[in-house]
Amino acid sequence: MNQLATNRLITIAVSHYCEKVRWALEWLKIPYVEECHVPIFHRLTTRRYGGKSVPILITPTGVFKDSTDILHHLDATSQAPQHLYPIDPNQRQEVEQLEELFDSKLGVHIRLWGYQYRGLDNREAMREMWCEDAPRFEKIGFEFAFPLMSRIVQRVYKVSAANAASSLQEIKQIFALVAERLTDDKHGYLVGDSFSAADLTFAALAAPILRPKNHRATKFLRREIAPQMAEVVLELRQTKAGKYALRQYREHR
Ligand SMILES: N[C@@H](CCC(=O)N[C@@H](CS)C(=O)NCC(=O)O)C(=O)O
Known part of the structure; x- marks a missing residue:
């Protein structure tokens, strides 16, 4: 092997x-x-x-x-000809700075927003989200521990309606910043002229709010979502950054 x-x-x-x-x-x-x-x-x-x-x-x-x-x-x-980080040191630095911004802000705000709207107290929704492909004893553990788990996650990630609203503003600001860096809707990458860790990180971390078709097709993404959540998904899909992230999924995933 x-x-x-x-x-x-x-x-x-x-x-x-x-x-x-x-x-x-x-x-x-x-x-x-x-x-x-x-x-x-x-x-x-x-x-x-x-x-x-x-x-x-x-x-x-x-x-x-x-x-x-x-x-x-x-x-x-990697032995592959393609790379995630550019050879040029300035471009590499830019990629790393963007990746850090997306990891430390975008990913965190999208998670908080998502939990608020999927409903951390919704056992069915959380079972679908949390138990996929997990070992049997953990799935059984979920059924017993769910109320406690839900409270812990809510506390640790500070999930509330007010925080979800301010997270959405932060998400929109990052989308605007990404849009500023892109030349047009059909082409272009965040740094240089090829796909990099910056593009991959933005698209992967934005996926829960954009719901790309070819995202690892899990039930929690296919399932119907609350109208309030669907509205935001549709709005962000239409933005320049949203279209660009969905294109990364179509072309590079
Ligand atoms: N900076 C970390 C963040 C990863 C992260 O936040 N993972 C979450 C899941 S979305 C997690 O494992 N949370 C549970 C925990 O921290 O125990 C990375 O980029 O790998």
Whole structure:
């Protein structure tokens, strides 16, 4: 067996940070197996590797515990002709700055907004979002622990109507900033003239609010959503940054 096939990706299936890494692995044609977990139960696995959050990538040469570290590692070791980070040092710096902005702001605000509108107290919706492809004992654990899990997630991510409204403003500001960098609706990338970690990160982290057709087709994305949520999805899909992110999904995913 190809040694690279032993790459293990520890995830929560719905996590957009995990989608970022999945996309990078597939784009660079690096074989891996994914091990999905239910939130909170994921800590039983992540702590074995000295981490808390997902994604974690376990490779034959080391363990990587942050999506950006994972992308750096994959890009540096990939045999593929395409790359996620430009060779030019100034362009590389720009890509890294944008990636950091998207990771630290866009991903966080989209998660908060999403939880508010999917309804953290909605057992059915959360079962679909959290239990996908997880081990059986974690799915059973979810049924018992759901009320507590829902409260913990609400507290940790500070999910409330007021915070979701201000998160949406932050999301729109980042969309505006992205739009400013793009030359037109049909072509163009955030940095230079080819697809990079900046484009991938923006599209992957924006996916929960744009719901691209070829997103890993999970039930929670296909299911009907609240009208208030659908309105925002439709509005953002029509923006320059929204169209650009959906194009990345069509052309590079
Ligand atoms: N900076 C991290 C953020 C990852 C992240 O926030 N992951 C969330 C899922 S969306 C998580 O694992 N939360 C549970 C926890 O921290 O225990 C990265 O880019 O990998």
